[in-house]
Amino acid sequence: MADTKYTKDHEWVRVDGDTATVGITDYAQEQLGDVVYVELPDIGKSVGVGDEAAVVESVKAASEVYAPISGEVVEVNEALADAPNGVNEDAAGAGWFVKLKLSDASELEKLMSEDEYKTYLAELD
Known part of the structure; x- marks a missing residue:
């Protein structure tokens, strides 16, 4: 399984080769409640951190x-x-939002590991 990294905004990213899958964490979907609508970007759109x-x-x-x-x-x-x-049912899996072709893999180093994210969540309580 690919290594998962996390942001303080409760997104997760999993990289496979030069493609990164992005979604929101279980914590984020629990805070949101029942998801009723998702707006996705156009294929080919470039995004920055x-x-x-x-x-x-x-x-x-x-x-x-x-x-x-x-x-x-x-x-x-x-x-x-x-x-x-689907976001509520499987936020960390089938409820992913986008797949990105990486432009700078070194950006991953600035994200939290699973353990760091769990520590971060504990500090929020």
Whole structure:
């Protein structure tokens, strides 16, 4: 399994070769509540670290999903258009949002490991 990295905004990224899959963490989807709509970017869109990569709306709020790394959108999770609740069902897996072609793999070094993210979450409570 690919190594997963995390942001303080509760996005996760998993890299396989030069492609990174991006989603939100279980913590983020729990905070949002029931997801009712997902807006995905166009294929070919370039994003930088911290740029909006997608939008997720729930019964509680709308929130941006920020790009944890720079890259070009090479795939979007079309299944979420018809079934946005897939984010609630499997945020860390099938509920991913976009796949990016990495532009700078060194950006991954600035993200948290799973253990660091768990420590970060514990500090939020």
